[in-house]
Amino acid sequence: MKISELSIDKQVIELLTKEGFDELYPPQQHAIEAGVLDGKNLVLASPTASGKTLVAELCMLQHVLEHRGKALYLAPLRALASEKFKEFQRYSTIKKSNGDYIRVGISTGDYDSSDPWLGRYDIIISTNEKGDSLLRHRAPWMGELTLVVADEIHLLTEQERGPTLEVVLTRLNEINPNIQVLALSATVRNADEVASWLKAGSVTTDWRPVPLREGIYHDNQVQFRDGASREIxxxxxTPSLDIALDILGTGGQALIFTETRRSAVEMGRRASVAVKSRLSKPEERALRAISNRILSTGEKTRLSEALATQVEAGAGFHHAGLAGTHRGIIEDAFREGRIKVLAATPTLCLPAGEEIFGN
Structure with a gap:
């Protein structure tokens, strides 16, 4: 199905076309065929990078532009909420029928406030915990919601975070029985069960735009599931770093996941030592500029100084303890291919040629 064939405001089609979108991915088409743009509840379970977020965006824009509604996007982590807020900002150039532009807002902290100012926004992003807080404080604009998008719906089964998400979705249904629910996940294993609870349809697929090769490192060799192997x-x-340097040799980038913030910082330090000698002069100049931006933006701390030092050498780290502005700089630099090796805790969601799990 072509983007141009969608029954949605032409401004949306024009914007997506400018961004290079032409044809829907199969999971996206299945979601459209399941009635997600017609107000039907849906659980969409498909791999990472298969286009789930675009389905959510189309659905939110449909509610705002066609139904004069309001959409809430629930994310499990502040880092993910901030990432989505940044992504959705591009829709603030689209006009509503009353001549006003679409407004996108975010609230992830201060659990003791109803944040009445959020009522001015059409698309609101929050964490599950903040959504729960807003409901408990009876935020009046919650009654105006016509759509809720629940990202990472598989968290319903987690002991710590599951009950909060369950309560939020239940209360929103009680406040507005006609609210549409769109649930997204890359890993949910009981999609049909979740769909039954939400009174929703279900689209489950293993399709992905780029083939995924999984392998295990042992004894200087990566053994892939398809039987192939690669000498390292x-x-x-440091095995994780050796693998990262191997992918750098082919012109790629590597993302190394660590278990703790401290280990992310340490892995970034080790990577910076190994990567620095591989940089070209133009790369060094670009990285020096990014490093200076870190030092001149936000509060100067030992952590920000360590980050700036690593970035200047072509590596870095990312975790929730960094200032939001610094996380944004790092994410942009990695997307642009400037940072070659990035060590991060699992809160980060960025595309990479190779992702390495050290443990």
Missing amino acids: LSGTK
Whole structure:
């Protein structure tokens, strides 16, 4: 199905076309065929990067532009909420029928406030916990919601976070029985069960735009599930870093996931030492400029100074303890291919040629 064939405001089609969108991915088309743009509840379970967010965006824009409604996007983590807020800002150039532009807002902190100012926005992003707080404080604009998007719906089964998400979705249905629910997940295993609870349809697929090769590193070699293998030179005595340097040799980038913030910082430090000698002069100049931006933006701390030092050498780290402005700089630099190796806790969601899980 072509983007131009969608029954949605032409401003949306024009914007998506300018961004290079032409044809829907199969999971997106299945969601449209399941009636997601017609107000039907849906659980969409498909792999990472298969286009779930675009389905949510189309649905939110449909509610705002066609139904004069209001949409709430629930994310499990502040980092993810901030990322979505940044993505959705591009729709603030679209006009509503009353001549006003679409407004996108975000609230992830201060659990002791109803944030009445959020009522001015058409698309609101929050964490599950903040959504729960807004409901408990009886935020009046919650009654105006016509759509709720629940990202990472598989968290319903988690002991710590599941009950909060369940309560939020239940209360929103009680406040507005006609609210549409769109639930997204890359890993939910009981999609039909969740769909039954939400009184929703279900689209489940393993389709992905780029083939995924999974492998296990052992004894200087990556053994892939398809039977192939790849020799890895042991130059740093740190397997995760050796694998990252191997992918750099082919012109790619690597994202190394660590279990703790401290280990992310340490892995970034090690990577910066190994990557620095591989940089060209133009790359060094670009990275120096990014490093200076970090030092001149926000509060100067030992953490920000360590980050700036690593970035200047072509590596870096990312975790929730960084200032939001610094996280944004790092994410942009990695997307642009400036940072070659990035060590991060699992809160980060960015595309990379190779993702390495050290443990």
